[in-house]
Amino acid sequence: MFLLLLFLILSSFVLVRLFLYRTALIYGLKKWAHWVEDRIHVHQYLKVPELNDNSQENQFYNKVSTYLKSLPSIEDSDFTNLFSGKKSSDIVLTLDGNQTVHDVFLGARVSWKNDVVERKTFVLRIKKKDKRRVLRSYLQHIHTIADDIEQRCREVRLFINAAQADCNGRWRSVPFTHPSTLESIAMDSDLKNKVKSDLESFLKSKQYYNRLGRVWKRSYLLYGPSGTGKSSFIAAMAKFLNYDVYDVDLSRVFDDSDLKMLLLQTTAKSVIVVEDLDRFISERSTAVSLTGLLNFMDGIVNSCCADEKLFVFTMNNKEQIDPVILRPGRIDVHIHFPLCNFNSFKTLASSYLGLKDHKLFPQVEEIFQSGATMSPAEIGEIMIVNRSSPSRALKTVITALQTNGAAAAATGKVGRRLSDGSSARPAEEESVGESSGLLGKDSLPAMKELRKLYGRLRMKSSKQVGPSDQDSGLIER
Numbered sequence: 001m002f003l004l005l006l007f008l009i010l011s012s013f014v015l016v017r018l019f020l021y022r023t024a025l026i027y028g029l030k031k032w033a034h035w036v037e038d039r040i041h042v043h044q045y046l047k048v049p050e051l052n053d054n055s056q057e058n059q060f061y062n063k064v065s066t067y068l069k070s071l072p073s074i075e076d077s078d079f080t081n082l083f084s085g086k087k088s089s090d091i092v093l094t095l096d097g098n099q100t101v102h103d104v105f106l107g108a109r110v111s112w113k114n115d116v117v118e119r120k121t122f123v124l125r126i127k128k129k130d131k132r133r134v135l136r137s138y139l140q141h142i143h144t145i146a147d148d149i150e151q152r153c154r155e156v157r158l159f160i161n162a163a164q165a166d167c168n169g170r171w172r173s174v175p176f177t178h179p180s181t182l183e184s185i186a187m188d189s190d191l192k193n194k195v196k197s198d199l200e201s202f203l204k205s206k207q208y209y210n211r212l213g214r215v216w217k218r219s220y221l222l223y224g225p226s227g228t229g230k231s232s233f234i235a236a237m238a239k240f241l242n243y244d245v246y247d248v249d250l251s252r253v254f255d256d257s258d259l260k261m262l263l264l265q266t267t268a269k270s271v272i273v274v275e276d277l278d279r280f281i282s283e284r285s286t287a288v289s290l291t292g293l294l295n296f297m298d299g300i301v302n303s304c305c306a307d308e309k310l311f312v313f314t315m316n317n318k319e320q321i322d323p324v325i326l327r328p329g330r331i332d333v334h335i336h337f338p339l340c341n342f343n344s345f346k347t348l349a350s351s352y353l354g355l356k357d358h359k360l361f362p363q364v365e366e367i368f369q370s371g372a373t374m375s376p377a378e379i380g381e382i383m384i385v386n387r388s389s390p391s392r393a394l395k396t397v398i399t400a401l402q403t404n405g406a407a408a409a410a411t412g413k414v415g416r417r418l419s420d421g422s423s424a425r426p427a428e429e430e431s432v433g434e435s436s437g438l439l440g441k442d443s444l445p446a447m448k449e450l451r452k453l454y455g456r457l458r459m460k461s462s463k464q465v466g467p468s469d470q471d472s473g474l475i476e477r
């Protein structure tokens with residue numbers, strides 16, 4: 001028995017040795033084959049120095065550096081440097097001095113050497129026979145990949161138009177750190193997916209827009225009552241695209257030409273935001289004329305400034321808006337942000353309270369079915385305040401919904417559901433949520449009272465009802 005055990009240990013030891021030897025052998029053979037291949041072919045060398053003849057930074061050197069860091073084959077290089085990345089958990093591999101990394105493009109095997117002997121230079125070695133065939137598209141490929149990586153890693157900034165210009169122009173900027181993501185917004189999942197794929201296809205449409213002779217831009221209108229997530233959604237879109245945000249405050253725009261100048265000073269890959277456009281129009285609280293606004297949305301200036309832009313306008317109500325503002329081209333996609341229905345309530349309960357289900361859910365559903373509703377902001381606030389007790393949070397939501405329904409009935413405004421699929425509601429109906437006192441001044445004492453009451457409430461769960469309708473509020477024009 002002992003001998004058998006000894007034999008097994010020894011034979012596994014020999015096998016491991018043999019395996020290691022074999023892999024080293026294979027590695028050696030591969031290296032030798034490459035060496036032979038290199039001797040057979042004529043190569044050409046292209047240098048990418050870090051600095052140009054005037055000692056200025058060579059942008060292409062940085063692009064090559066970014067590109068090489070992304071190659072999986074960098075791990076096979078004999079010596080690589082390990083650096084921590086932007087996030088503390090990230091580790092970035094870079095090529096050590098005089099080390100080589102291999103790459104394959106359209107079947108052509110090339111290599112890059114990090115030459116540090118005289119001055120920092122990347123040296124590309126390519127077979128002469130491949131050069132004519134792939135070099136141009138390979139360099140283009142490096143550009144595209146490096147731009148893509150830089151775009152994903154860059155810090156997104158929020159720009160706000162200042163009242164006065166300084167050496168940086170009219171825009172002031174801060175890092176954009178809004179925590180909202182598309183996942184954290186409670187909205188119909190079909191609608192969310194539609195918006196996501198619309199944004200993704202916009203990103204890939206450069207050639208398409210060029211071919212059509214159109215400016216590469218897309219305009220969204222987000223409309224719906226206050227506190228339904230429009231501003232949060234803009235932040236989520238900007239994060240999804242990794243675009244800067246230019247938040248145009250129309251009250252700080254002096255005239256139409258000032259608005260044009262602001263637009264000209266924006267950069268590509270950005271979201272240009274105009275919030276509460278309906279308010280500015282109805283209150284006439286901006287110096288910008290209708291013509292100035294139309295030109296801003298779809299004028300000649302748009303074609304002069306950097307493209308790849310998203311325009312996002314928000315409104316509480318679009319019914320009173322001049323149709324010329326909303327025509328296709330000025331607004332491409334209309335997204336409705338309704339007050340809560342039972343589905344969005346469940347999303348909020350899941351993210352704010354960690355609740356997937358609860359015995360009070362049927363009762364909440366029934367109240368929503370009866371027509372009562374509130375904004376996600378209001379429901380979210382109740383959930384945050386009561387997050388230590390999910391039952392208490394749900395009871396408070398139920399009471400708030402019931403009070404809201406009663407208030408609507410008392411004022412003759414029957415509770416309604418913005419969550420119905422019918423987006424063609426009359427304008428007056430659109431404003432019921434606001435005037436029902438839900439977020440108005442009158443509602444605040446009532447809400448405070450409700451929050452005090454939360455512990456004492458005991459609501460009986462009632463009969464189960466069918467799933468509520470969903471809003472498919474995306475209209476593409």
Ligand SMILES: Nc1ncnc2c1ncn2[C@@H]1O[C@H](COP(=O)(O)OP(=O)(O)OP(=O)(O)O)[C@@H](O)[C@H]1O
Pocket residue numbers: 184185186187224225226227228229230231232233316337376377378380
């Ligand atoms: N659909 C939603 N999903 C998740 N959270 C939401 C949603 N709607 C609103 N909230 C929360 O409510 C708060 C207010 O939302 P937000 O400012 O985005 O609303 P809004 O529609 O822009 O309102 P207003 O029209 O008054 O500007 C935010 O903190 C946000 O997290």
Ligand SMILES: [Mg+2]
Pocket residue numbers: 230231232275314
């Ligand atoms: Mg807002």
